[in-house]
Amino acid sequence: MTDPNSVRLWWLALAAGLIPLLTIHLTFMVSVLEGHVSFCIPYWDSCTSISKTGRHGTSYFIFKGAMLPAALLGLxxxxxxxxxxxxxGVxxxxxxxxxxxxxxxxxALAAYTVALGHEGDGFNLMRRTGVVLYLSLTFLCELLISAALREHPVWRGEGKWLLALCQLTLAIGILSVILNGVAPGFYSRTDDAFEWVFALLINVHALMLARLWRKSRFRVRFWVG
Incomplete structure (x- = not known):
C-alpha cells in the first residue's frame, strides 16, 4: 500500500538533469542573437565554451538565474x-x-556560477576550480550509482546501461587528456567541444536516473500523518 504521507520525487531528478542542459543551450542561442558569439554547432565546431555563453548580455542573468537553483536541485x-x-536494498x-x-x-557548481563573468585572479581560480570539481565529482557520483545498480538482482540491466554511459564519458575525458599531451595545438582547437559533449553526457545520465526513479516508484516521506 502506498503511504499517503509520502511523495514521488522523479520530477526533482528530471529537473536536476534538464535545467542545466536547457540553460547552456538557451544562453548559447541568446548570445548568438545578441552577437556575443558566432552561430555554430558547438559539439563539433568547438567554436565557444559553455562559460562564454553565459558571460555577456542577457545570457549573464539567465545563466546565473537558472544555474544557482540547479545547484540546489543537484544537492x-x-x-x-x-x-x-x-x-x-543496495x-x-x-x-x-x-x-x-x-x-x-x-x-562547486554554485561557486562557478557566481564567479562567471567577473574578472580577477580570485574569480578565475574560483571558476576553474568550480567547473573541474563539478564535472569530476558529478561523474564519480554517476559511476558509483551505476556500479551499485549493476550488482542489484532486479536493476542489473539498467545498471549496465548506465555504466556503459559512464565508460563512454570516461573514454572521452581520457581522449581529451591524451590529445592535450600529444597534440596540444589540435586540442586547443577542440577542447570546447569536449566540454560540451562531457556536459551533455553527465546530464543525460541524470535524466536516465530520473526515469529509474519513476519506474521504481521512489517515494519519500517528509511528514508524519
Missing amino acids: LFWWFNGRWLRQL RSAAIVWVPWLGLIASA
Whole structure:
C-alpha cells in the first residue's frame, strides 16, 4: 500500500538533469542573437565554451538565474539518490559517498556560477576550480550509482546501461587528456567541444536516473500523518 504521507520525487531528478542542459543551450542561442558569439554547432565546431555563453548580455542573468537553483536541485538530487539506493536494498559504499560527493559538486557548481563573468585572479581560480570539481565529482557520483545498480538482482540491466554511459564519458575525458599531451595545438582547437559533449553526457545520465526513479516508484516521506 502506498503511504499517503509520502511523495514521488522523479520530477526533482528530471529537473536536476534538464535545467542545466536547457540553460547552456538557451544562453548559447541568446548570445548568438545578441552577437556575443558566432552561430555554430558547438559539439563539433568547438567554436565557444559553455562559460562564454553565459558571460555577456542577457545570457549573464539567465545563466546565473537558472544555474544557482540547479545547484540546489543537484544537492537534493544526490542526497535523495542515497535514499533511493537504500530503498532498493543496495549494499554499496555509494549510499554513503554519493550524497557527500554530490554536496561538494553542487557547491562547486554554485561557486562557478557566481564567479562567471567577473574578472580577477580570485574569480578565475574560483571558476576553474568550480567547473573541474563539478564535472569530476558529478561523474564519480554517476559511476558509483551505476556500479551499485549493476550488482542489484532486479536493476542489473539498467545498471549496465548506465555504466556503459559512464565508460563512454570516461573514454572521452581520457581522449581529451591524451590529445592535450600529444597534440596540444589540435586540442586547443577542440577542447570546447569536449566540454560540451562531457556536459551533455553527465546530464543525460541524470535524466536516465530520473526515469529509474519513476519506474521504481521512489517515494519519500517528509511528514508524519
